[in-house]
Amino acid sequence: MGLDDRKLAVLRAIVEDYVATQEPVGSKSLVERHHLGVSPATVRNDMAVLEEEGYIRQPHTSAGRVPTDRGYRLFVDRLSRVKPLSPAERRAIERFLVGAVDLDDVVHRTVRLLAQLTRQVAVVQYPSLARSKVRHLELVPISTTRLMVVMIADTGRVEQRLVELPGPVPADDVIDLRRLVNEKLVGSRLSETPPLVQALVDEASPRLRPAMATLSTVLLETLVERHEERIALAGTANLTRGGLLDFQGSLRPILEALEEEVVLLKLIGEAEPSTTRVLIGDENEIDNLRAASVVSTGYGPGSTIVGGLGVLGPTRMDYPGTIATVRAVARYVGELLAQN
């Protein structure tokens, strides 16, 4: 596969021009805009090779070339450096995130910030409960047979759920229940909770056992499984930039995919430590998104990861800039979380 330096340079130039202009780029305009030091004819020969190797393609004969997903992949992997953020951008991030009062606020600000900076659709996962530790469990009696369970995680995340008890439970028993669950569960990771919760039921006095059983079910089923992941979304209007040229004319599949939490989680929820993941077009497992690219990364206090965030846009996107922004925002959010 003879891809010498110049051919790579040509590919890079094609990607950059196409991203900037949104139009197929021809050999002539290429040599004009970039000082490649060779003639259009030479570039054409290089292009022919690049096309044969599947890095670029012609929308139709007699048009310029457009990068393929594979071309973008090569560009991202080998031809681009992550752009350092401009001071203005750094300031924007700080200004936007300073003053957040709690986790909800942090997440909302973050997702809007990301959408604004990248001019794309932004997705932020709340800190995953599976990766959080229990800080406190509060039981609030609503009536004699109803409890509101409030769980506060060390990541700042708060989940609540109404519990229908099998029978009336007096106030004193609620206090006992609260003490028991907190003694047992505070400090433990929720993903490791099941055996602990089971133990709680086993060890409970006969009087408390029925209530505790219900409670434990709710803790496991609802708080952990159902609500496990939460997601915030912003910037869908950015999908309409590029006037329907991106996304081959229809936003429908994209919008549909964005409505599915499961899909979004798949996109940004599988973050690995200190990696920025870039999925380009077809690499995406979700059919509806094969015309889109996703840049995502994990975030969390210090070097741990508690959740993912990222953006989704057309394959024709400014990868270096987007990657830089996503990383920077993730880092800032991590710092913010570390302060709590």
Place this chain on the structure above:
Amino acid sequence: MGLDDRKLAVLRAIVEDYVATQEPVGSKSLVERHHLGVSPATVRNDMAVLEEEGYIRQPHTSAGRVPTDRGYRLFVDRLSRVKPLSPAERRAIERFLVGAVDLDDVVHRTVRLLAQLTRQVAVVQYPSLARSKVRHLELVPISTTRLMVVMIADTGRVEQRLVELPGPVPADDVIDLRRLVNEKLVGSRLSETPPLVQALVDEASPRLRPAMATLSTVLLETLVERHEERIALAGTANLTRGGLLDFQGSLRPILEALEEEVVLLKLIGEAEPSTTRVLIGDENEIDNLRAASVVSTGYGPGSTIVGGLGVLGPTRMDYPGTIATVRAVARYVGELLAQN
């Protein structure tokens, strides 16, 4: 203005046909599909009058007629009966909403249900805090200088917020604080709270006063004002039905508007008892939405209203059907809330 019965019938027929076919409707096809008992020529004369009065218009000469916003308005006000729901729809509503475990769940299911039934964008406002009463306030110490305030409203709504205290507050004091705020505030409507909260601060013992002051600020500012309204959205993908013919080619303004909570609240948050509000095209105050129509109503347990819900779609929508669905869903949700 001489709009006799037949002219109204013609208008109704035009609206119905246009909604169904999405194509300008001509005099001939009109008399064919509806048995008006007159000839196309007569219908044409009627159409000329309707056009003069501003109820319909021609996209271009030699095309059929299309209803104007004003035409839809007349149709909705005087020419349509609210369609009764089909048994299948009723069953769908019940099946969808039964089994909701708490408010969050109810709201999410409702908004998805609405989007699915109407095939439009659905918006559901959480029960407004201003219209809720405080059921319980819980203070959870996170550290010696930090409290998590959890407010549970009688509508099932739960809001929480982290409070940074001016100085360390021992556990016993937290208990006192909790007792005091609950004694004073439980059962009161949040919109009437400010004087009560002020009294709390005034009456607090000197030892508790600083903490109480901070707490009261948070209660008022953050819980009530900032988080006052919450909104759930679903079905944005439905905007792409009708292939860009609706919304004059660009979804951008619509998507932008849907990202603004304030805008959404304006749309569905100003519900009046037992009224269904229909805003058609230009009637909408928000510029971005002048190509859209909104059908909204209030919901709540019994005859009280605690929040609004509705749908947004093209002006070319099935008003009778949509109105019926929105009302029915609102009623079911109200019943669901009443059970709690």
Place this chain on the structure above:
DNA sequence: GACTGGCACTCGCTACAGTCGAGTGCCAGT
């Protein structure tokens, strides 16, 4: 052997002309 200039070719885009037909407005007749 690598690059270049030149040339023939492809093909999408635009403009233009012509036809078709749905739909209209009007008018005379019942």
Place this chain on the structure above:
DNA sequence: ACTGGCACTCGACTGTAGCGAGTGCCAGTC
């Protein structure tokens, strides 16, 4: 007051032609 008939309008579609950006290839040059 309604209707049938008729001339007219104008968008949608079709076909043709010219333009030009861009290509592939080849012979020539360093």
